[in-house]
Amino acid sequence: MGEKGLTSFFEDFLSKESLFSNKQALQSSFIPETISHRDSEIKQVANILAPTLKLEKPSNLFIYGKTGTGKTLTIKHITQNLSNLAKERNIPLKIIYLNCKLKKIADTEYRLIAQLVRELGSEIAATGLPTDEVYKSFFNILDSQKQHILLILDEIDQLVKKTGDEILYNLVRVNEDLKQSQITLVGISNDLIFVDTLDPRVRSSLSEEELVFPPYNAIQIQDILRQRSKEAFKEGSLGEGVIEKCAAYAAREHGDARRALELLRVAAEVAERNNLKTVNITHIDEAEDKIEKDRIIDTITHQPKQSQATLYSIISLFLKRKESIFTGDIYEVYKNISPQIGLRPLTQRRISDIVAELDMLGIINAKVISKGRHGRTREISVLVPPVILNKMKKVLEEGLALS
DNA sequence: CGAGATTCATGTGAAGTATACCTTTAGGCTTAA
């Protein structure tokens, strides 16, 4: 495309009628004015957290529910209200929301507490300090003025799985030592049996109140989609049956509303890119593939180099021969390619862990099996459709600067 | 033929090491009185 062509392309782009009137409304970070089909949950959570406004200590709260059941949304909606009101009335209420899954931010005890200190407006070193020291500064900031902290830990199960429940024990215990401030914990988890794995002391104090968010059914998802698309799209942008199909796809799993919204948004983007004025059903299938692809590509590009190299080894093995792949095979391949990339080869012990991590990410499926006389290993398969597989390989080659 | 022992290839936990970063401390230099 020449200079002129590019300019006119952008001009075309600007003058093009968009399907969207407010695309934001379909983004998963969007918090709508009203949340449908969660009335009773909202009421309950609000009831539990309301005492914060009088600076009384509410019960700690634990929320379960599968992905896309509106847990995070509900909590954010409520805390937004709380915090507005608190500001209006000059109530010293500080709300901290942390997603424990975020690598390098809140995925270890040290990092979580350090991040809390930062949220409270103070600098702290990323490493090097004793954990006690970090706790101490957290403590000091907390108690430096009278205030109430509402601490929301999203995907808390991930954190505990990795680092144990000591953090939670420390956090629930903090109140005993604080003179001026108080801290209330809200844990969010999509693992339903998570609390059972906790130390009993932690369990009883963390889940003083428990709340389960049930999945949405297809009708409810349709409702949500309609409501949001009213805001997001211009009139007449959606074709016949589009919403129904998105809802059906999402309900097929377990009523994941986030997925339904994403499906709708991406389908519309596809339609828009094709210069169409309306979204129709075929776009949804396209969107489904695209979402899956983007998700995978996104996760792998954000992996550390060593994980990428491991994954690359797995994929090349998988493409070469379809039969089952074992850890030993992977390590052989990995050992060969890692110097080409300029990586110091890690030991098999570590690769074993990395393979387990990739399994957790859902990119591959690694099952520990016993081959009897021939020992024990992980049997690995790649879960991804072949089309994406090639794309993945390409992305990895780029990321690793492999030819 | 079948129960029990053996075996293999790697899983897995614990302890040790390297690296990167932190604070404290002590020495040396500068500066101002």
Place this chain on the structure above:
DNA sequence: AAGCCTAAAGGTATACTTCACATGAATCTCGTA
């Protein structure tokens, strides 16, 4: 003499390695029918 800077010392978290033991079904062994 006081103040400031720098480098060494001593500490920590994290990612990785090393060591050693655990696993568990296919396979082997050997007593028995």
